[in-house]
Amino acid sequence: MTAAALTRLEKLARAAAKSSYSPYSQFAVGASVLAGSGKTYTGTNIENASFGLCNCAERTAIFTAIAAGEKKLKCVVIYTPTPTATPPCGACRQVINEFGPQARVVSVCDSDDRLDLSLDTLLPGAFGPGNLG
Ligand code: THU
Secondary structure (H helix, E strand, O other): OOHHHHHHHHHHHHHHHHHOEOOOOOOOOEEEEEEOOOOEEEEEOEOOOOHHHOEOHHHHHHHHHHHOOOOOEEEEEEEOOOOOOOOOOHHHHHHHHHHOOOOEEEEEOOOOOEEEEEHHHHOOOOOOHHHHO
16 A cells, blocks of 8 residues: 555544544544545444444444445554544454454554554454354
């Protein structure tokens, strides 16, 4: 993936956070994904008064991509409104694994701090489609 493509994904993730519905946490997260077709998709976190139903930005972006017909994720970028970069939560790691076990996962924030990791590092020994036999 080119540096320009990654920069574009970062901009998309930052912009997506502006649509966050996060009245309970006030934590506006944005995500973007580069899918197998080469197209990009975005998502944001969507909370609910029934707190357990809150959906993370990453999963919103991934489900949007899959609903559009994508089958594979090449890269996921997450923006959090924090001074240091934060990795995706466990649920999102599992969902990334379903469609992008080889995906690059990049986290950006309000400073130059960043994380650039493989899903392999984030979710070693993952349970996935292959384990269902
Ligand atoms: N959140 C995300 O969108 N992505 C993550 O990886 C971690 C957490 C959201 C969920 C909730 O709306 C808020 O951030 C606080 O946890």
